[in-house]
Amino acid sequence: MYNLISFSGIFILMAFAWLISANRKVINWRVIIWGVILQLIFAFFIFVVPAGSKVFLFVNDTVVKLLDSATAGTRFVFGRLALPPGTKNEMGEESLGFLLAFQALPTIVFFASIMAVLYYIGIMPKLIKVFSRIFTKLMRISGAESMSVSSNIFVGVEANMTVLPYLKKMTKSELCTILAAGMSTTASNVLALYVFILQKQFPTIAGHLVSASILSAIAAIVLSKIIMPETDKPETLGIDVVPYYEKESSLMESIIKGANEGVKMIVGIVALLLAFLGIVALIDLFIGGFGVSLNNLTGMQMDWSLKGFLGYIFYPFTLVIGIPYPDAFEISKLIGERVVLTEVKSYQDLSLLLSSGALKDPRSAVLAAYALCGFAHIASLAIFVGGTAALVPQRTKDLSRIGLRALISATLACLMTASVAGTFFTEGSILFGK
Secondary structure, X not given: OHHHHHHHHHHHHHHHHHHOOOOOOOOOHHHHHHHHHHHHHHHHHHHOOXXXXXXXXXXXXXXXXXXXXXXXXXXXXXXXXXXXXXXXXXXXXXXXXXXXXXXXXXXXXXXXXXXXXXXXXXHHHHHHXXXXXXXXXXXXXEHHHHHHHHHHOOOOXXXXXXXXXXXXXXXXXXXXXXXXXXXXXXXXXXXXXXXXXXXXXXOOHHHHHHHHXXXXXXXXXXXXXXXXOOOOOOOOEOOOOOOOOOOOOOHHHHXXXXXXXXHHHHHHHHHHHHHHHHHHHHHHHHHHHHHHHHHHHHOOOOOXXXXXXXXXXXXXXHHHOOOOHHHHXXXXXXXXXXXXXXXXXXXXXXXXXXXXXXXXXXXXXXXXXXXXXXXXXXXXXXXXHHHHHHHOHHHHHHHHHHHHHHHHHHHHHHHHHHHHHHHOOOOOOOOOOO
């Protein structure tokens, strides 16, 4: 029954996107039909076809082994502080527990360097071209937005650098699509952070997060084209474009540059967490007292924290994507929390729910992992709009106007990804089991 609910959720989410569309009369059915078909084919291959399941497990094991390699540097630099919970070092010293700053965040530096190396030796550009060609030919969107969306599967805000020569002349619909894709997917280096947080409770999480990023890229195209449909003719419509990037002069330079970019990302993540956690605590302080008084007056027992309030807003969407009823409100609070506190905090709280046994159904954890896999939050909106505006200052006004629509598209795209995964969920499968 829940699989059918998840399947119907795909179309309910698109219907909701149509209701808030900037132009409900202009619908590109080719984008919608092929977008849904591509998601279902990909999910069917990965979750149902035996060969696809082997690919899934191979990707999962590869990421986990890379993550193990990444810990070598953190243990050398931070010593006992870097030991994961429940482990000991060579001297018999036990872990001090989970410490985000010393265990999870440093893995970003390692994975950023790996990605830089893959770019330098030409593997990543070839992968990006494959995805871009599929999107351009089947969905009939512009080559420039296809290239940017494909790049976002693997990297973050820097993905728009690959289409730098085309940004000036992009239509508003194209700009909305590349922003939505950036906020609905997750960079490979940050993906390692999520794996580190959830791997103990969810052994196959790495493979799920990789598949979620691919599915979300497709979903972002579909939903952004519904919310901000194309009314002009893009310059590169149906044309394959070559990714634009500046190659480093040597392999060592690419490693150094990747590591430096990783450090910048860590600083950005820490700054956002410090700022937003503090702001949310301040908001909770103000609304909490009012909420307690109202509960006493009315006899209700509502959660008046910001997380709880957003949980009520996302509760219907949580049911629509196929989260079992007993766990729906807990998961809706995580999705709402992501909007203001970033996905890092949401994944941490998901890990706590799993370790405490608070979730009644394993399906809830799997779908939550997909729904949370993306940069769809307020801080990311500022980062992507600001970062893209820095590349093309003359488009700042357009980017600012469509930013909110892109964020909504990205949020719905992450939910659609969860619906697709929920359509093929099988509790006995090794891919979905705990």
